[in-house]
Amino acid sequence: MKTVIPVNDKDVLKATRSFLRSLVDRGVVEAMYVPLEMEGGAVLPALVTDPAMLEKANPLAPVMPINGARAVSALTGKHTPGKLGAVLRPCEIRALIELVKLQQANLEGLTLIGVDCAGTFEVSDFTARRKAGSLDWTGYLGGLQSGTAAVDGLPLRAACQMCATPFAENSAVHLELLGSDLAAGIPLTVTDEVGAQLGLAEVARGEGATAALAPSLEARRQTRTKEITAIRERMNAEGGLDELFASCIRCHNCMTACPICYCKTCLFKSASFDHAPDHYFNTARRKGATRLLSDTLLFHVTRMNHMSTSCVSCGMCTSACPSDIPVGAIFSAVGEQVQAAFAYTPGRDVAEALPLVTFRESEWTEVGEAK
Amino acid sequence: MSETTAFEPRVVAFLCNWCTYTGADLAGTSRLQYPPNVRIIRTMCSSAVDPVYVLKPLLEGADGVLIGGCHPGDCHYQTGNYKTRRRYVALQEILKTSGIDARRVWLRWISASEGQKFASTVTDMVAAMKELGPNPARENWAA
Numbered sequence: 001m002k003t004v005i006p007v008n009d010k011d012v013l014k015a016t017r018s019f020l021r022s023l024v025d026r027g028v029v030e031a032m033y034v035p036l037e038m039e040g041g042a043v044l045p046a047l048v049t050d051p052a053m054l055e056k057a058n059p060l061a062p063v064m065p066i067n068g069a070r071a072v073s074a075l076t077g078k079h080t081p082g083k084l085g086a087v088l089r090p091c092e093i094r095a096l097i098e099l100v101k102l103q104q105a106n107l108e109g110l111t112l113i114g115v116d117c118a119g120t121f122e123v124s125d126f127t128a129r130r131k132a133g134s135l136d137w138t139g140y141l142g143g144l145q146s147g148t149a150a151v152d153g154l155p156l157r158a159a160c161q162m163c164a165t166p167f168a169e170n171s172a173v174h175l176e177l178l179g180s181d182l183a184a185g186i187p188l189t190v191t192d193e194v195g196a197q198l199g200l201a202e203v204a205r206g207e208g209a210t211a212a213l214a215p216s217l218e219a220r221r222q223t224r225t226k227e228i229t230a231i232r233e234r235m236n237a238e239g240g241l242d243e244l245f246a247s248c249i250r251c252h253n254c255m256t257a258c259p260i261c262y263c264k265t266c267l268f269k270s271a272s273f274d275h276a277p278d279h280y281f282n283t284a285r286r287k288g289a290t291r292l293l294s295d296t297l298l299f300h301v302t303r304m305n306h307m308s309t310s311c312v313s314c315g316m317c318t319s320a321c322p323s324d325i326p327v328g329a330i331f332s333a334v335g336e337q338v339q340a341a342f343a344y345t346p347g348r349d350v351a352e353a354l355p356l357v358t359f360r361e362s363e364w365t366e367v368g369e370a371k
Numbered sequence: 372m373s374e375t376t377a378f379e380p381r382v383v384a385f386l387c388n389w390c391t392y393t394g395a396d397l398a399g400t401s402r403l404q405y406p407p408n409v410r411i412i413r414t415m416c417s418s419a420v421d422p423v424y425v426l427k428p429l430l431e432g433a434d435g436v437l438i439g440g441c442h443p444g445d446c447h448y449q450t451g452n453y454k455t456r457r458r459y460v461a462l463q464e465i466l467k468t469s470g471i472d473a474r475r476v477w478l479r480w481i482s483a484s485e486g487q488k489f490a491s492t493v494t495d496m497v498a499a500m501k502e503l504g505p506n507p508a509r510e511n512w513a514a
Contacts, residue, residue: 236470242513267423283431289512297514298423298430304465305422337468338461356461359453361443367456368443368480370495 001195003188003203005175010183012141016175017057019186020087020113023173024051028197029085029111033071035061041131042123045071059087059115060177062140063126064157067259067316069095073105080109089117090168091159091314094347095259097170098310101354104262111194114168116177118144119160122319129154144177148216159315159328162224164217167210170350179212228333231326235333244330245300247323250293254317254327260307268299300327304334309355310346311335380434380500382409382493385420389447390482391439397486405490406497409437416440417478418451422462425476432509435475435500437492442480452480474503 007015023029031049036056038044043061045068048054068088073096075084088096093114099105120126129135129152136152155161168174172194176187187205190198234240252268255261267273273295283290308331315328339345342355386392392413398405414420417440425436438459440452459478466473477496481488508514 232468235468238470238507239511240470242511246513284512287432287510287512291513295427295430295514298426301426301430301465301469301471302423304469305426305462308465309461334465334468338464341460341464342457356454356457359450359457361453364456364460365443367459368440368452368478370479370492 001190001192001200001202002205003190003195003200004185004205005188007183007185012182012186013058013060015186016060017054019175019188020057020059020085021051021054022198023085023111023113024054026198028083028194030082031084032057032113033068033075033084033086033088034113035059035063035087037061041127041129043126043130047071047075057087059113059175060141060144061126062118062120062156063123064089064092064120064314064316065123067095067257067314068092069099069105069259072096072110073099073259073262076105076107076110078106080106083109083111085111085113085173087113087115088168088171089115089120090165091117091163091312091347092259093168093170094165094312095310095314097347097350098260098312098354099262100350101352102260102262102310107350111173112171113173113175114171115175116144116168117160117163117166118148118178119156119163119166121154122157125154141182145179145181146212146216157315158227158318158326159313159332162220162227162329162332163313164221164224166213166217170347179210224332227326227329228336231329231333235330241297241301245296245325248296248300248325249323250296250299251322252299253320253322255303257316257320258303258307259312259314259316260310261303263306267302273298300330304331307331308335308338309342309344311339312347378501378505380408380497380505381432382435382437382496382500383428383433384409384411384437384439384493385414385417385424386411386437386439387417387441387447387452388413388415390441390445391417391479391489393483394439394481394485394489397483398490399486401486403486403490405493408497408500409493416446416448416451417455418446418448418458420455422458422465425462429471429475429506430508430514432506432511433475434503434506434509435477435496437496438476438478439481439489439492440478442482445482472503472506475500475506 034057035043035045172191174189313332318328344355446452
């Protein structure tokens with residue numbers, strides 16, 4: 001059902017908050033995962049059960065401290081204890097779908113409230129601006145209209161600059177924030193069931209909004225192609241991989257921030273690579289020297305093997321990296337290649353099997369035989 | 372170059388217990404000759420070879436890694452080798468994109484009765500690795 005959330009006095013945020021509150025008041029959800037504004041500038045995602053707390057909710061804030069798929073995984077697990085609503089951005093929804101396939105989350109009893117996303121800023125940038133009171137909110141909302149979020153010339157996160165998938169697909173409640181003047185009303189698409197629960201009436205509206213975004217999406221696609229091509233060239237140069245990960249301090253932040261890396265007993269968190277002192281001496285004797293900490297490339301390339309089929313290019317890894325390694329672009333470059341081999345798009349459809357858990361007998365029959 | 376300093380590739384082979392490892396055993400009991408450059412590790416199934424086991428030797432400087440499994444349709448665990456095949460395809464894509472020489476990793480289906488095929492596979496692989504030359508990772512201290 002297509003409708004419009006009315007906006008009074010051009011206050012888009014207030015209209016969004018009262019809409020979220022109506023979801024709780026009308027019993028569509030009992031609890032909501034949503035970003036809340038804190039004193040001091042930060043915006044933090046939280047699980048809200050008291051509707052009054054939704055006065056602090058701000059799903060429009062262009063910041064994403066964590067990929068919400070991780071949070072929804074924690075809140076749903078094998079059984080969700082109540083009717084949960086989750087306000088998520090497109091890359092969070094895609095990651096969540098992958099986590100469902102990996103049996104780390106479930107969609108039962110979950111109402112996905114998708115918000116279109118023009119891009120997010122690094123947490124530190126966003127918080128500092130907001131704290132200083134210099135965040136150009138009207139500018140950001142204007143950016144939503146054109147699909148190119150910008151606040152006082154602050155750059156978007158690297159992953160967002162090359163994101164051409166800003167629409168929150170697969171959501172039961174979809175706030176279509178991009179491509180139209182939100183001050184005149186927020187376009188909304190809901191399932192008929194939710195529409196009936198909320199007592200919403202169908203409101204006819206144009207479909208032209210997304211067409212207006214075509215140029216900015218094309219520009220982002222080009223940025224992505226350019227970035228990924230550049231990364232591939234660097235990786236394929238002699239010693240390229242070493243150079244890219246030269247400043248890695250093996251803190252595992254990329255893995256911790258990654259919504260797909262869920263393993264509780266990750267090999268790299270185990271003692272497997274705590275070698276005996278002799279091992280380091282022997283390796284150094286063999287090679288003349290050996291890097292410490294050891295096994296840095298092994299860590300990254302193994303992670304590529306374990307999660308690149310499901311990489312949704314959310315770029316949380318890049319944001320988490322203290323050494324400014326373009327981890328997200330590297331994993332996107334690898335992911336795109338692997339996903340293409342299996343004609344697989346992560347986060348597209350929960351019914352689509354993960355490439356490495358399924359097979360067809362008739363495929364790749366040339367593999368395993370001498371040419 | 373004298374005989375003693377000629378490059379001898381080191382190949383790490385992960386062989387499935389039911390087919391290729393038994394095939395290697397048959398090559399031995401049949402007294403078939405093949406190069407001694409291969410270090411064999413027995414696994415219960417080719418699908419038990421996580422890519423990390425392939426990557427570790429490759430990044431440490433092994434010149435080649437061979438994964439041996441049952442022919443498709445013959446897996447002792449019904450479908451393990453079909454999954455190996457997909458994992459191998461993914462690994463090849465990752466190696467190609469990340470600039471690690473994908474030609475150093477081979478997957479071959481060799482049954483328990485194919486001792487000859489095992490011997491010829493190892494012979495071919497060692498020759499191919501000689502052609503490629505030493506794995507540059509052998510000297511790389513910064514991996």
